[in-house]
Amino acid sequence: xxxxxxxxxxxxxxxxxxxxxxxxxxxxxxxxxxxxxxxxxxxxxxxxxxxxxxxxxxxxxxxxxxxxxxxxxxxxxxxxxxxxxxxxxxxxxxxxxxxxxxxxxxxxxxxxxxxxxxxxxxxxxxxxxxxxxxxxxxxxxxxxxxxxxxxxxxxxxxxxxxxxxxxxxxxxxxxxxxxxxxxxxxxxxxxxxxxxxxxx
Numbered sequence: 001x002x003x004x005x006x007x008x009x010x011x012x013x014x015x016x017x018x019x020x021x022x023x024x025x026x027x028x029x030x031x032x033x034x035x036x037x038x039x040x041x042x043x044x045x046x047x048x049x050x051x052x053x054x055x056x057x058x059x060x061x062x063x064x065x066x067x068x069x070x071x072x073x074x075x076x077x078x079x080x081x082x083x084x085x086x087x088x089x090x091x092x093x094x095x096x097x098x099x100x101x102x103x104x105x106x107x108x109x110x111x112x113x114x115x116x117x118x119x120x121x122x123x124x125x126x127x128x129x130x131x132x133x134x135x136x137x138x139x140x141x142x143x144x145x146x147x148x149x150x151x152x153x154x155x156x157x158x159x160x161x162x163x164x165x166x167x168x169x170x171x172x173x174x175x176x177x178x179x180x181x182x183x184x185x186x187x188x189x190x191x192x193x194x195x196x197x198x199x200x
Contacts, residue, residue, distance in 0.1 A: 014183040039085045041086075098180065122192045124196055124199060
């Protein structure tokens, strides 16, 4: 990962950028920045591995369909898209500044694109590729198959966990792709880069 190039291009694309050596440092930073807010989470192994639902939940109202509590999962999905703050990760990020996400239900990419005061995207170094084409390849052939396997989907990629087969399976989770060339103007965006491998 060419960190200097990545930060320069993200800032050029109107993102605030924070960099941390470890996930623990990034978690401490997010807990300092987000306090007394309503916080929505998009589906993310990165956030799960960092324990952010538990730590932020001690001093914020956190809504996540992975941990719906007494709410139905569908209600948690909807409510998380209407919070003050939204957290997610990405499936691929290019050193040239593009951010790519693939979604099955659409709630995660919807939450990233509109409706909050601020969005934080937490990104481990394993998500970063040199350019747009390789970031898209990563999203399709690494992140999506691993997520399909985790969810026990009945898809070719879940069986082998090796690549995208561009299948027509009913259980396909690759149903929509979002590409951010620049930060949307309706919200404040911050990319939190971590020099560790996190998530898929």
